[in-house]
Amino acid sequence: MKIVFFGSGNMASAVFIGLVESKTIKGEDIYITNRSNREELQKYNEQYQIKYSYDDEALLKDADFVFLAVKPYDFDAVAERIKPYQFKENHFVSMMAGVPINQIKNKLNTSNPVARIMPNTNAHVQQSVTGISFSENFEQSSKENLMQLLEAFGTAIEVQEESLHDVTAITGSGPAFLYYVYEEYIKAAKHLGLSPADTDIAVRNLIIGTGRMLENSELSIDQLRENITSKGGTTKAGLDALRKHPIEEMFIDCLKHALKRSKELSE
């Protein structure tokens, strides 16, 4: 299988590194290109044996899956690169937030199969949650091959194209929302008495350990929380203070705005 990435930035690199490290596909079967940053391509070649080129015809020839991993506003330029050299074996897989399958087909002037995926940067450690939606002409065998690729770097969920907006808000942008919460927790922790360096180490390991508990425990999240909360203890005191703030409303607002922006990008 030959797969190609147009774009080698944050999201594409998380996916191709996740794929190589999962050992599902060899670096040498992956081809990458970008706008002009040859040094970056060389770096991935040295680290992962991934191939690179700016020869669009050579990139697209025999490519089973062509990932479109550029910002939505750069898609016109990429479509111009791809349009003259399409081959019938090319299945396009866009990870661009908000750009509908119809628009991708029109801009590429193609009747080839197109899928849209919405991964997240946790792909880097094979833990992406990836939503996917297929064009009607995506054959079953290619669907299965693509699903296997996605599952190599995390969990894949097939959804209606319209629901990709929800996936974008909840899990596409999701890591950034959680990182922001962690940053604020670290800032708050620094008001206490540990040294800043100890605070960083303590909270980073707290977050990693809590994630591992979610991964390994059969208990529900609320049960895990309950297990830490002694009657009349410190956790209850902290949680009671936390509940006086509108946390649920804050996250509803956050997700509502991310969802709205995803819909705007599709217009």
Ligand SMILES: NC(=O)C1=CN([C@@H]2O[C@H](COP(=O)(O)OP(=O)(O)OC[C@H]3O[C@@H](n4cnc5c(N)ncnc54)[C@H](O)[C@@H]3O)[C@@H](O)[C@H]2O)C=CC1
């Ligand atoms: N960063 C994230 O967490 C996520 C990003 N996405 C989507 O992934 C796409 C890429 O986002 P990032 O990787 O964050 O952006 P980025 O800015 O890190 O990377 C963009 C890449 O596109 C390349 N590019 C620009 N113009 C080009 C051209 N004419 N030909 C070839 N390559 C070109 C750049 O050289 C760069 O390698 C966006 O559409 C975004 O909506 C989707 C899910 C999560």
Ligand SMILES: O=C(O)[C@@H]1CCC=N1
């Ligand atoms: O911020 C963005 O638009 C992209 C889509 C999901 C994560 N990053």
